[in-house]
Amino acid sequence: MPLNKIYKPSLLILGLLVIALSLSAWSVGDYYLGNPVYTLGARNLAMGNTGVYDTFSPMTFTFNPANVTMQNSQIGVSAAALFTRNEDSRSFPLYNSFDAFIDDATYSSNINMFDDYGIAGFGKYAYGKYTFGLGLHYLPVVDFQGIYYEEVRNNRNSDNDGYPEIIAINEIDNTGAINALGFTLGGGIDLGKDRNINLGITLNALSGDSEMNKSIKWSNWAMQQSINNNTLRRNVLPDSLYTNKSDYSGMQIKIGVSHRLNSRWGFGLSYTLKSEFDRDSSIRIAYGPDTTMAIPATSVNLPTLVTTSEVKDKYILPSRLRAGFNFQPRNIMRTHFNAEIEYVTWSDVSSFFDDSWDIHLGVEHQVTNKIPLRLGFQSITEWMAVPDYANLSEAGLPALEATKIITPSITAGSSVVLRKNLVLDFGLSFSWREYQALDLFRDSYYNDKLHSGLTSYLVWPNSYIYPTDRGWNNADKIRESFTQISTGLTWNW
Amino acid sequence: MKRWLLLLLCLLPIFIHAQLLDLNTATLAEIRQLPVTEEQAKDIYSYREYISFFSSIYDLRKIPSIDQKTLLKLRPLVLVSLYRETDEVTQRREEIMDMLDRYDSNEGASEGMADVWMDYLMTPQNINKMHFDDLISLPNVSAVDAAAILTRRARGDTIADMRDLRNTPGLSYYGYTNLRSFVYYRDPPVKNRVFVDAQLQYFTRYMEEGAMDMMKEAILRNTGSASSGVIAPHTRKYSYWGYFGLDEISPDVLFKTRVRYGNMLKSGWMYYSSKGESPVISMDNKEEVWRDSKLYIGYEKPDFPLLNNSSLKVYLGNYRATYGEGLVMENTDFYSARKTGYGFGKRIMGITPDLSRTQEYALKGAAMEFRNPWFEASFFFSRDKKDAMVYMERDSVEVSEGVYQYLNSTHPRVGANGKYDIFSYVTSSVRFDNDELSAAETFYNSELPLGTPYNIPYINLAPRKDIMDEKLWGTHLQVNPFIGTKLGFTTYTALYDNVNFLVPKGDGLKQLLIRDSYDYTKYKYNDTEISALYSTQTDKYQRDFRRVLGFDGMTVLGNTSLQGEYAELTVTGKDEKLGDDPSAFIMSAYTQFENLYFLTLYRNIDLDFDNPYSNAFSEHEKFDDTMFDKYVYTLTNPLLSDLWINNSQAQPEKGIYFETRYRFNNYYTIGRSYLDIWERMSDHRRSARFQSELEFRPVYQLGLRLRFKNQVNRYDDYADRAVSKTNEYTISARTFLSARNYLEFEYRYNTVDMPPYTSLTNPADIGSNTIVGAMTQLKGDYIGVNYTHRFNQNFYVQGSFIYWYGHGISHWDWEDMEIDFMGNKGLKSWIAFHTRISTNMYLSLKYRNKTYQTLEYYMRRYNEPYPAFQDNYYQRVEHSENTIRLQLDYRF
Structure with missing residues (x-):
């Protein structure tokens, strides 16, 4: 069963925060952590996000700090950009409600572009058989960007080549990221011909902010239905705006070791410690009718209700243990093969998440002269947690439902040598995932009878419509795809 | 000086x-x-x-x-000094690289046979010592070829080398080319040593149409009345699909390792976790991993010390047993249409190790096989837990003295003899955990009372994993009186210690399988195939076993081989008496010339010959066209459809099949062509199917193909509503470019004349589907392109693009040796990278996208009364599927 369910009063705060975070990341999926950014290194991305043993780019400090003394050059700087295109298609189950669709028929589809940037550099010095290295980087660790737009329409006219009227616009607009300013220190010992062992440690100073906005705005048409109603003669349909601004600051420690066994094999191991740090959030919820609408002089608008609150809590990034090898066989094409697994201790975040294994594989062939072809694969497991208000405990707390999401990816890329020591890498990744999720905007909100107190609908012409909340018994089906392009310039000397 | x-x-x-x-x-x-x-x-x-x-x-x-x-x-x-790093193993692997590649990609379809063949490619057998069954078990080596080699050896001649093999009188060129890589002559190309083959497969997939419809089927389809406001039929979770979250990506993962010392000592382990099942890399399912793992250890001795030219095989663990035409014993979970035993429908005779994905009909125990030129004997024993479709009984509580109230929960029903009552073996599309299934059924049972009052308002039949204790023992005895002639006897008995097989007949079956009496009309004549399932408890006998026995034979006369098998399932007759029990019979003749062969095959499988361990020739799998196939929505449990979807048995048929291939000259070849005329035993529907292809190769680099396929169902009765005629025309151009690059274009046009099933032929609007024509013609077409580019000997890329249209027509495509059926209209493209990373390591990575529109299962309600607002009709919707396949092999 992919769904776990738990009631815990102590999780109330977490539940609230999860609601906030449910609006996070390139996708609007309910990620607890936003989208982790594995690397901005284009070569690493093209090779399935591998790099625990890597001698090519300073960007690989993010995988293993021991890479700092393994680099092929003495000094190097790398700058990279990552562009992410997210396509989010939501399908609703067949349901006797306004958004009644079946199976894969898409109810709303959003396509958005996001970008991230980073820079890393290093220097190393060899003293006899000892090597020392220093690295510095500024890279995103978690990205909270996400945009979602959805039109709620009523249920008439669509069978006569007409568009049914828009009742409300639902929007999610999230921005922000947690960035790491990292300092890496490494040391290596040469053990003889093609053999060495390296150790490294990275201290990341994490800081960032996020702003999450979720709104429901009734359309002019819907509000006019309310104003034109003989009983009401005013707008009673309340817009809703939820805003959560958070600041993050903390530390993250990563340690690693890499061992070059011989000219063919290299092994790497890195461990990222669990990071638990402060998050300060201010939440503002505004709820009320749009007062800009013209209403009859004899009527008044209901006042807008605004609540604000401040929440301080701990934000947790789980620990990660990554191990892998690099294999350089004799092949008619110069070949590098990386295979890695990563154990992510999701239980650090919550007891109702299971730990997971991720797989990363990548191969690079120099198919033609100095033009490499890189291919890769990865399978990543992440967790989604959302409160289920249709399923309350005796204490009135919502059950938290956790769903595991597996995201496979294929990757490819290449590079061009622009000048001596200057290389332009580019990588492409395509990922997709399918999962079930609760409705992002609960249906009962559009049951205007609850707002108007009338016995008949204002905005739903067909009487059999019954907008009510859908729980996990009738979850949405989400199909998402990510196309990522990473490009980076690396200068080595 | x-x-x-x-x-x-x-x-x-x-x-x-x-x-x-x-x-x-x-x-x-x-x-x-x-x-x-x-x-x-x-x-x-x-x-x-x-x-x-x-x-x-x-x-x-x-x-x-x-x-x-x-x-x-x-x-x-x-x-530059001459320096070579390669050893004899590497060298051997280089020689057979292309064939290894081919069998690797064929692994899915051949279900474990590829492993056996790849072993013999790497460490060939001595052609001067091989037995008849050894030879005919190799791919595309016919009995005529095998007899030619044995005849030559019987004259005291020894085959010295490959050229010498080619000079064997009676050996066809085709047989020679297929045989030469599997054998050695004087010294083996590779000395005995430890060989290791390790493989990781990771792939995602979507369920095929039948399985997907079954999983998505709503448990409750009719509510008590339209005004009740019950919305249960539209709740996703009231289907297996929604309950078990099958929307989510859940990869199939397979680990396989084989370690052997030459051909003498062999061992292997395989674990496969399928979509929807617990992932393999999980800390909490260690016990399950062990239970579902396939493993074996075996010893093979080609030179038995006491007897001349005799061989011995002993296997412990998982093994396959295959004899004759697969009527008595060929254990696999996978069905293959028109499995003739020749060419691509080859069987490997005897005992072989098994690391295939077969679970239900896996044999786990011990097996021994002795072979000698005159005599062969095999004995095998298996003890394993099997999945079964089980009768469920509702739990109840005593609410007052003597008054009981039913609960929503159920438990497997136990018969009077203390054993579970079961309906049948079942190979489930997803092997759900028993506890989770039980919880799901309780959930469904809470819903069913909301519907129209049913005869059986709960899930009365359900699959259960590993519920059946099966002990199976069997034997095969064979004499080979002349070269190329053999007579065999095979039997097995499966003992059921803890289950009764119970299958009611007639109305009893109808009421057992169909939820709503309104749908009883869907129980048709051909569903007698279901009522013919084997029972261990009947009015005439009570027993705890199933026994099948049979005789098989083969002889080679000149360039023709004749072979056949007769099998009987013990029901009411006596074991020793033939003809008093349900039986099956297959007879075939194969004549080969250098450029031509003819195959004629006759089969006659009785309706009640229910042998789950058979895997014989037929056009369709068992239960095709029955209510398990056509009327899933009427069933008391949609998962009953798995009895059809994953059935590996042949459908009871009788009919005659002709097949030929003729190469006129270098320019013209009639490719594999066949005509099959058969009668389905359940309802005596007669059908004919014909396929032929002509290839014209004006130059070596270019091949043009024309293919025609025609199938007529119920051809003898045009007054019947069920007559259908399918025509399929295909033209393709294949170009063999330099560096073994390959480009192919294919265009296909189909027509189907059929009775007016309005769900296929009419638009999905309410109210416009009541008028039907007398006969309808559906048309569809398909265009595809395939390309293979080899960058060098270690790296190649394959790609394919297909667009198809077919309103109501199902197209098909051979993709990586596995057939893919494509409904309605859509497009499919895939790209695969195959790279040899090092001498020993191979990586394949494939990505596929298939975007198509398909019929929704709601469409079946055309022209049937529907309650307002409950069963609406919906247009077809688009599906977009992304799949990936990763395979990593390491061999040394």
Whole structure:
């Protein structure tokens, strides 16, 4: 069963925060952590996000700090950009409600572009058989960007080549990221011909902010239905705006070791410690009718209700243990093969998440002269947690439902040598995932009878419509795809 | 003195060369001594270390930093010694690389046979000692070819080498080309040593149409009344699909390792977790991993010490047993249409190790096989837990004295003899955990009372994993009186210690399987196939076993081989008496010439010949077209449809099948063509199917193909509503480019004349589907292109693009040796990268996208009454599927 369910009063705060975070990341999926950014290194991305043993780019400090003394050059700087295109298609189950669709028929589809940037550099010095290295980087660790737009329409006219009227616009607009300013220190010992062992440690100073906005705005048409109603003669349909601004600051420690066994094999191991740090959030919820609408002089608008609150809590990034090898066989094409697994201790975040294994594989062939072809694969497991208000405990707390999401990816890329020591890498990744999720905007909100107190609908012409909340018994089906392009310039000397 | 001078003269080049630097052995420090830059020195060293040893000095020019000037400078200072890193195993692997590739990609379809063949490719068998069954078990080697080799050997002749093999009288060129890589003559190409084959597969997939419809089927379809407001039919979770979250990506993961010492000692382990099941890498399912793992250890001795030219095999763990035409014993979970036993429908005779994905009909225990030119004997024993479709009974509580109230929960029903009552074996599309299934059924049972009052308002039949204890023992005895002639006897008995097989007949079956009496009309004549399932408890007998026995034979007469098998399932008759029980019979004749073969096959399988361990020739799998296939929505449990979806048995049919291939000359070939005329035993529906193809190859690089396929169902009764005629025309152009690159275009046009099933032919609007024509013609077409590009011998890319249209027509496509059916209209494209990372390591990565529109299962309600607002009709919707396949092999 992919769904776990738990009631815990102590999780109330977490539940609230999860609601906030449910609006996070390139996708609007309910990620607890936003989208982790594995690397901005284009070569690493093209090779399935591998790099625990890597001698090519300073960007690989993010995988293993021991890479700092393994680099092929003495000094190097790398700058990279990552562009992410997210396509989010939501399908609703067949349901006797306004958004009644079946199976894969898409109810709303959003396509958005996001970008991230980073820079890393290093220097190393060899003293006899000892090597020392220093690295510095500024890279995103978690990205909270996400945009979602959805039109709620009523249920008439669509069978006569007409568009049914828009009742409300639902929007999610999230921005922000947690960035790491990292300092890496490494040391290596040469053990003889093609053999060495390296150790490294990275201290990341994490800081960032996020702003999450979720709104429901009734359309002019819907509000006019309310104003034109003989009983009401005013707008009673309340817009809703939820805003959560958070600041993050903390530390993250990563340690690693890499061992070059011989000219063919290299092994790497890195461990990222669990990071638990402060998050300060201010939440503002505004709820009320749009007062800009013209209403009859004899009527008044209901006042807008605004609540604000401040929440301080701990934000947790789980620990990660990554191990892998690099294999350089004799092949008619110069070949590098990386295979890695990563154990992510999701239980650090919550007891109702299971730990997971991720797989990363990548191969690079120099198919033609100095033009490499890189291919890769990865399978990543992440967790989604959302409160289920249709399923309350005796204490009135919502059950938290956790769903595991597996995201496979294929990757490819290449590079061009622009000048001596200057290389332009580019990588492409395509990922997709399918999962079930609760409705992002609960249906009962559009049951205007609850707002108007009338016995008949204002905005739903067909009487059999019954907008009510859908729980996990009738979850949405989400199909998402990510196309990522990473490009980076690396200068080595 | 002269001799010393001569010797000095001979050694002179060595002295001269002694001062030259050998590029294939020099250290980096030595290379740095040459007049090259530091970068060039590193490049030379790297080239030798990571790309190739130098075969000549001029290979230096392959290094980008070495220009002609540098080469000329280096030429007098260096030499290149002959240096090869390859051992005999690597060399052997290079020789058979293409065939390994082919069997690797064929692994899915061949279900474990590819492993056996790949072993024999790597470590061939001695052709001068192989037995008849050894030879005919190799791919595309016919009995006529095998007899030709044995006849030659019987004359005291020894086959000395490949050329000598070719000169064997009676051996066809086709047989020779297929045989030569599997055998050796005097000395084996590879000495006995430890071989290891390890494989990881990770792939995602979507369920095929039948399984997907079954999983999505709502448990409750009719509510008590339209005004009740019950919305249960539209709740996703009231289907297996929604309850078990099958929307989510859940990969199939397979680990397989085989370790063997030559062909003598063999062992293997395989674990496969399928979509929807617990992932393999999980800390909490160790016990399950062990239980569902396939493993074996075996010993094979080709030269049995006491008897001349005899061989012995002993296997412990999982093994396959295959005899005759697969009527008595061929254990697999996978069905293959038209499995003739020849060509691509080959069987490997006897006992073989099994690491296939077969779970339900896996044999786990011990097996022994003895072979001698005159006599063969096998004995096998298996003890394993099997999945079954089980009768469920509702739990109840005593609410007052003597008054019981039913609960929503159920438990497997136990019969009077203390054993579970079961309906049948079942190979489930997803092997759900028993506890989770039980919870799901309780959930469904809470819903069913909301519907129209049903005869059985709960899930009365449900699959259960590993519920049946099965002990199976069997034997095969065979005499080979003449070369190319064999007579065999096979039998097995499956003992059921803890279950009764119970299958009611007639109305009892109807009421058991169909939820709503309104749908009883869906129980048709051909559903007698279901009522013919085997029972251990009937009015006439009570027993705890199933026994099948049969005889098989083969003989070679000139260039023709005749073979056949007769099998009986013990029901009410006596074991020793033939003809008093349900039986099955297959007989075939195969005649081969250099450029031509004919195959004629006759089969007659009784309706009640229910042998789950058979895997014989037929056009369709068992239960095709029955309510398990057509009327899933009427069933008391949609998962009953798995009895059809994953059935590996042949449908009871009788009919005659002809097949031929004729190569006129270098330009024209009639490809594999066949005509099959058969009658389905359940309802006596007669059908005919014909397929033929002509290839024209004006030049070697270009092949043009025309293919025609025609199938008529119920051809003898045009007054019947069920007559259907399918025509399929295909034209393809294949170009064999340089460097073994390959490009193919294909266009296909189909027509289907059929009775007016309005769900297929009319638009999905309410109210416009009531008028039907007498006959309807559906049309569809398909266009596809395939391309393979080989960058070099270690790396190639394959790609394919297909667009199809077919309103109501299902197209098909061979994709990586597995057939893919494509409904309605859509497009599919895929790209696969195959790279040999090192001598021992291979990686394949494939990505596929299939975007199509398909019929929704709601469409079946056309022209049937529907309650307002409950069962609406919906247009077809688009599906977009992304799948990935990763395979990593390591062999040494």
